[in-house]
Amino acid sequence: MTDQALPIIDSKKCTVCGVCVDICPELALEVEDGQISLASPKACTYCGACEENCPVGAVRLEYVIRWA
Amino acid sequence: MVIWQGDPCESVFFVISGEVEIFKLSPAGREQILDRMAAGRWFNLVPALIVDAKNQANVRTLIESRLLSISRSDFTRLLVEVPAFGLAVNRYFAQRLAHMTNLVESLSLYTVRQRLAQFLISQADAGGSGGTVRWTQSDIANRLGTVRDVLGRALRRMADEGMLRIEREKILLVDREKLQRAADGDE
Numbered sequence: 001m002t003d004q005a006l007p008i009i010d011s012k013k014c015t016v017c018g019v020c021v022d023i024c025p026e027l028a029l030e031v032e033d034g035q036i037s038l039a040s041p042k043a044c045t046y047c048g049a050c051e052e053n054c055p056v057g058a059v060r061l062e063y064v065i066r067w068a
Numbered sequence: 069m070v071i072w073q074g075d076p077c078e079s080v081f082f083v084i085s086g087e088v089e090i091f092k093l094s095p096a097g098r099e100q101i102l103d104r105m106a107a108g109r110w111f112n113l114v115p116a117l118i119v120d121a122k123n124q125a126n127v128r129t130l131i132e133s134r135l136l137s138i139s140r141s142d143f144t145r146l147l148v149e150v151p152a153f154g155l156a157v158n159r160y161f162a163q164r165l166a167h168m169t170n171l172v173e174s175l176s177l178y179t180v181r182q183r184l185a186q187f188l189i190s191q192a193d194a195g196g197s198g199g200t201v202r203w204t205q206s207d208i209a210n211r212l213g214t215v216r217d218v219l220g221r222a223l224r225r226m227a228d229e230g231m232l233r234i235e236r237e238k239i240l241l242v243d244r245e246k247l248q249r250a251a252d253g254d255e
Contacts, residue, residue: 005237046236051204052220062202065191068233068240 005062007050009036013058020050020059070127070135077115077123079137083107086133090125091210099210103167104130110160116140175213178253183212184222185251188232192241226250 009020014036021029021036029050030039038044051059070081070088081088083105090102090111102125105111115121129135138146147154174183187208203211209219223239226232231247233240241247249255 048205048220051206052216057206060204060206062204063234063237063239064202065188065239066195066241067192067244068242 008060010058080116082136084134087130101211
């Protein structure tokens, strides 16, 4: 696993529609045992495509806001 | 979930620890976050003081939280019998009224770009002392009364203009002067 922040997938909200798997430009997500899994966490660039395209808001990419 | 909008009001709540989020839902399911409340804050006071009132918003915990629940009848009795408690609750109402007035002003008078700049400055200046400091772009959109893709475009535009950098897990504000001008609509 990586220490970097990763998308958080809410399995209660997720309908396993697969949109995030298809949209991820780094192919970091997979459907595994009927659930979305971040199969390649190191590949994730935190681009936000999965969160932006999830139709049920099941993916969270969290940010802290601060002065540089 | 702590309470649902539209259910009969049975209690007022005090946040002992943790954090809750107050939000409303439109018939289409769109959220408007009204506020987040950390330790020391009350919620559900308004319907508790109106006869047969219903909860006016939804409340959910954001992290593991301890809440004190006081029934409507006990709350009313405390207000009548303990003047210092009544005064504290009145002061609290005054603060809430000021907050809601600011929210109405923000939603009705300012563009998404202005609201976003104001929000970013206030969050960065608060430095995370106000409870949860982790926001998703959807959270910010709900807070500002807009939708995720509009918020995403506004953020990217600010990044392109050198006001901020979006990094993994961080929105880093770079240029206070430019952000303040965006917040003031003075560009």
